[in-house]
Amino acid sequence: MTKAAGLPAHLAHPFSPAGRIDPYPAYEWLRAHDPVHRDPMTGMWLVTGHADCTALLKDPAFSAASGQRERSRDDELPVSMLTTDGVDHTRLRAPGALLLGPAALASVAGAIAADADALLDRAVKRGVPLDAVEELGAPLATAVLARLFGLPEEQRETLSALARAASVNLDPLAPPHIARLGRAAMGELTRFLDAHTDRVDPHCPLGRLAADTRLTRQEMLGVLGLAVVGGWQPLAEAVGNALYWLLPRPGVRAALRAAGQDAAETAVDELLRLEAPIPFTARVTLRDAELPGGRIPAGQRVLAVLAAANRDPAVFADPGSLVWDRRPNPHLAFGGGPHFCLAARLVKQSGAVLLGRIVHRFPEAVISGPDPRWAPSLIPRRLTALPVDLGAEVGDAGVRDAGVRNLGVRGTAGLEDARA
Numbered sequence: 001m002t003k004a005a006g007l008p009a010h011l012a013h014p015f016s017p018a019g020r021i022d023p024y025p026a027y028e029w030l031r032a033h034d035p036v037h038r039d040p041m042t043g044m045w046l047v048t049g050h051a052d053c054t055a056l057l058k059d060p061a062f063s064a065a066s067g068q069r070e071r072s073r074d075d076e077l078p079v080s081m082l083t084t085d086g087v088d089h090t091r092l093r094a095p096g097a098l099l100l101g102p103a104a105l106a107s108v109a110g111a112i113a114a115d116a117d118a119l120l121d122r123a124v125k126r127g128v129p130l131d132a133v134e135e136l137g138a139p140l141a142t143a144v145l146a147r148l149f150g151l152p153e154e155q156r157e158t159l160s161a162l163a164r165a166a167s168v169n170l171d172p173l174a175p176p177h178i179a180r181l182g183r184a185a186m187g188e189l190t191r192f193l194d195a196h197t198d199r200v201d202p203h204c205p206l207g208r209l210a211a212d213t214r215l216t217r218q219e220m221l222g223v224l225g226l227a228v229v230g231g232w233q234p235l236a237e238a239v240g241n242a243l244y245w246l247l248p249r250p251g252v253r254a255a256l257r258a259a260g261q262d263a264a265e266t267a268v269d270e271l272l273r274l275e276a277p278i279p280f281t282a283r284v285t286l287r288d289a290e291l292p293g294g295r296i297p298a299g300q301r302v303l304a305v306l307a308a309a310n311r312d313p314a315v316f317a318d319p320g321s322l323v324w325d326r327r328p329n330p331h332l333a334f335g336g337g338p339h340f341c342l343a344a345r346l347v348k349q350s351g352a353v354l355l356g357r358i359v360h361r362f363p364e365a366v367i368s369g370p371d372p373r374w375a376p377s378l379i380p381r382r383l384t385a386l387p388v389d390l391g392a393e394v395g396d397a398g399v400r401d402a403g404v405r406n407l408g409v410r411g412t413a414g415l416e417d418a419r420a
């Protein structure tokens, strides 16, 4: 294959204002013509093929720790799983499972299902079209973290405000003054979580993590900070992104209604594949590295473009379409290799319970109002708003029971497959 010098002029660069709204044509060209591409505009390497991204995420020549430092332009990042590699990373990740692993999920599953119903009950009571991003996604993400942290109801708003303020750290192109505010919010969030940990219920997932002696207090707070900044906004936005694809397709919703709660989880995978909330992740090469699609020298900044890999036609038939029951679905929305999202199961089950409730309780739900617009942020991929009219509600008692029953633990086999 001949190497291309750059994107053809008619395609918007993925980081340009137009490309941030619709990066897919550029991704498609890069994947087809130069899947391991040195981008002249940023000096970074953009890796867009599925095979290349999968290999990169597993290869220790690509450092996540250095990638995070470069991405955030911050040498003072708190220690966490994403700011470490190798044995340091393994040491932090093992106790992190007390917060986000199968047993933690089992202990909060029923409460999260009840939270999802309460959200929808509130929306019904208000009786007006709602913004699914702000009124479903954000409170679901807050509820999930509040349940993991054993946070009382009256502190959810504080958590949500701090999570929102600290989340500007996700966007690598946030202007310096915004990034400074984000770092200040991160400090406040850490102090809030530190104080809360002193009086946490020892039986909730955070209580069990806090009682574990493998991490220092600072390391534990670093892991909590990562869960909030890496989890709150991506989960919140994933709900809007999913409904954007799901609501205009009544045939898919009818199929989901007929197929039950497990099917909702299969659909969540496909919805994350199509609109990955974290479209790329950063690495730095520690030495010369060889990928199927090309070679990258040592000391280079590299982006694994997960959103491009997720639409690679070599792996996904009809990659731009929603095939809700696609199986297998080896998407990379949760990353891969040693840093594979520790909360993937939690995210899939929480997302599935909310989407399952919506398709069962509100079969007529539609997107209302003007065409939704994509925000110009790079991370997360998100809509500025998603006005939704839920329509008439149908009887739901059976749905609630089934949802709680099915929001259980199914082991980690699927996750290990994705990491292998």
Ligand code: HEM
Pocket (backbone or CB within 6 Å): 064, 081, 082, 093, 096, 100, 226, 227, 228, 230, 231, 232, 234, 235, 238, 276, 277, 278, 281, 282, 332, 333, 334, 335, 336, 338, 339, 340, 341, 342, 343, 344, 347
């Ligand atoms: C739709 C929502 C989410 C998406 C798309 C997502 C995606 C990702 C991705 C792509 C990575 C890998 C980053 C890398 O390799 O550089 C990751 C890692 C991680 N995620 Fe998530 N995530 C989501 C929600 C969450 C939530 C809710 C939490 C916690 C409550 C969480 C906790 C973590 C942690 C701790 C890691 C680091 C794992 C490690 O380095 O070993 N994520 N996530």
